[in-house]
Amino acid sequence: MRTTAFKLSFLYLVVFTALSGFLLIYISRTTNQIMAAQVVQTVDAEITGLSEEYVRGGVRALVESMERRARRPDASLYLLVDFAGNPLVGNIPQLPTIVLEEADGDVQRMRYTRSTGEGSTESGEALVRIFELRGGYRVLVGRDLGEQQRFANVFSDALQFWLISVILMAGATWFFVSRRVMKRIDGIAATSRTIMEGDLTRRLPVAGNGDEFDRLAGNLNDMLERIELLMQGMTEVTDNIAHDLKTPLNRLRTRVETALREAKTDDDYRQAMEATLDDSDGLIRIFDALLRIARVEAMSPEAGMGPVDLSAVVEEVADLYQPVLEDLGGSLDVDVAQGQTVLGNRELIAQGLVNLIENGLKYGCADGEEAPRIEISTRLDKDRCAVSVRDHGAGIDNADMDRVSGRFVRLDKSRSQPGYGLGLSLVNAIARLHGGSLSLHNAAPGLNVSFDLKTIGTPESIDIKEGSQA
């Protein structure tokens, strides 16, 4: 009774009934009026005829004419009385005198009883007009309203039938609609209960007809997708904390243990302590990186975003690393269009670039070369601008491409290198935060890694410099 479907059906019933009632009443009223007008017209015509008879042939002709008319089938009502009120001719035996006395020539409605020839009588309602002739005679002409009455009855029957059908139909509609709607809602409710109980892989049923429930379920499913992803991230972070933090923790512990057991001189202790400090710094770095990834993954895209001069950010990062590569004997080339403004977070974009360059420094040396050559470029595609960092190293096996852009993946080949396998994961998170994606492909030779950002039309270069201490 409290469902929306019931309320809606009820409202529909009330409104529809009221409307149809109004329509029926309007039609029957108008019809009645038209029919009454017709009756009056007929009566008037007869009166005109009778008056003419009277003028032409006196009372005798009038009486004859009235008798003749009264005998016709479907005859009108006639009565002629003298000045004393005695009936002379007509098919109505008697009339209350007062009716005749008060006659003023207008049409009036009255009940009557008339003889039908074979001694029987019939009664009914009629519209009559009474008029006076010279000599004190009064003539009544009228027509029975039975036809009209029948018409009214037909209408009233129709109205009742109509109302009953409307109520039945509304009931049926309510039943089917509420059953259908309730079935969908119950389906959604049941699924959401299982989801709340912890099964995040479940999705709400989508009927596929694109109705409002499908749209709702679709949106909720997208939301669940995101929640599941975040939960997965959480699980992965926990798993990786277990692995990536326990390994160095174990190394640290072993080092201290060994020092306590084997160290002889102060110098031995000092060395062990210094190594331990380095280990703990490494641990802090992993911690920071993990937290940073988790935070970026969970950030809302609006937070800390603004117009960023991408060209300037790239130039700044390049400016930071150019001397490093030059000292190594390599090179860092920048091919970036000027004045490219994107919507983003300057710090994170810079960090993404830094991580990619760091990867290039580690893995980007071409065969037989000592130092890496790295190229940074931007490419505009509609309203997205992709920033790519390309090295000339061995690249990545195609089979590993999908894996490496996933989170927290370290390829076997890279395990010997320093690092924690979190650099690309952070770039991936940053790319996703900016509504883009991280893409890798072999540039043969070398690896080309890029992520895309949304461009802004205005070429104003407004840097969002958070927490500048100037």
Add this chain to the structure above:
Amino acid sequence: MRILIIEDDAEAAAYLAKGLKEVGHVADHASDGESGLEMALDVAYDVLIVDRMLPKRDGLSVIEALRAQSNQTPVLILSALGQVDDRVKGLKAGSDDYLPKPYAFTELLARVEALGRRPKAGGEVATTYQVGELILDRMAHSCRRGDKEITLQPREFRLLEYLMQHAGQVVTRTMLLENVWEYHFDPQTNVIDVHISRLRGKIDKDFDRPLLHTIRGAGYSIRDMAD
């Protein structure tokens, strides 16, 4: 310098106070936000070191209360959260610097000293810096050492400017990254060292006495040892 440490972890605070005293500072300790705020308002400290999360009164709220009473003592905020948005919150509340936990003592010391010797707000900012015979003219964007004109790239200029602004103090790599490059993350490669060595090649090479010194385990410092 007189320093107030507002930190609820007694051991960490004691370690900090001991370290600061060893290098010649005076350090007081408050273990919660309320008493910390009282002490900060009572005594004229040079620097406050405030933990982000404190009993009774949150670290940010302590800073806000101080600033509301127009107390402009420089504040270094310590936080275990250490995230981008957290740092922004701290700076918005009125802190002057931010250091995520866990930190190295050398890093903290460098930052505290930089804060304590910072020119007072509203005070005159020097247009030229001088260390020994090295002169940096901020208005003319020029640099010379003795008779020799030194040409600097814009970023090198800002690097030297920051170092000379903190002449005699230790400046850490992170401080340089934050203040010269405005990055608040740590690249794995020691990019700063490369930039420092380039700068050193311009201002110290061909001169008998170096001005730009590497402080082992801490960072860099520009000073004239003959002073």
